[in-house]
Amino acid sequence: MFKRNKKTNKEFIPTRQEIKESSKFSIKDLLGGNVLSKEVVIRQIPFLLFVTIAILLYIFNQYRGENVMRQIMSLEKRVREMRAESVSAAFDLQELSKQSEVTRMVTEQGLPLLEAKTPPYKIVMNE
Numbered sequence: 001m002f003k004r005n006k007k008t009n010k011e012f013i014p015t016r017q018e019i020k021e022s023s024k025f026s027i028k029d030l031l032g033g034n035v036l037s038k039e040v041v042i043r044q045i046p047f048l049l050f051v052t053i054a055i056l057l058y059i060f061n062q063y064r065g066e067n068v069m070r071q072i073m074s075l076e077k078r079v080r081e082m083r084a085e086s087v088s089a090a091f092d093l094q095e096l097s098k099q100s101e102v103t104r105m106v107t108e109q110g111l112p113l114l115e116a117k118t119p120p121y122k123i124v125m126n127e
Contacts, residue, residue, distance in 0.1 A: 095101060106113050 096105075103115060
């Protein structure tokens with residue numbers, strides 16, 4: 001039938017050949033910065049920015065988590081110390097409020113108080 005004459009256009013480079021040429025990689029290109037100007041790398045810039053931001057968020061999250069854990073541990077230590085102090089103070093107060101201790105302290109202070117000999121009684125009023 002009809003035969004087409006393939007005209008070769010030297011200005012046009014076929015896609016496969018272009019890909020082969022663009023995929024060539026050398027140390028000279030890397031050190032010269034030519035690698036960063038290639039279209040493949042330029043198209044990946046938004047993804048690289050996303051990955052960079054994700055890594056920074058991960059680092060920030062780890063740092064914040066470690067700070068929170070340090071605060072929790074110091075607060076737990078403080079709670080344990082305060083609980084021990086509270087138990088100690090409650091025990092001392094219980095010892096001081098015993099009748100024998102109160103009597104001893106009154107006599108030591110020289111206060112003119114005497115211990116009641118009769119038990120207390122309840123006053124009832126009729127309305």
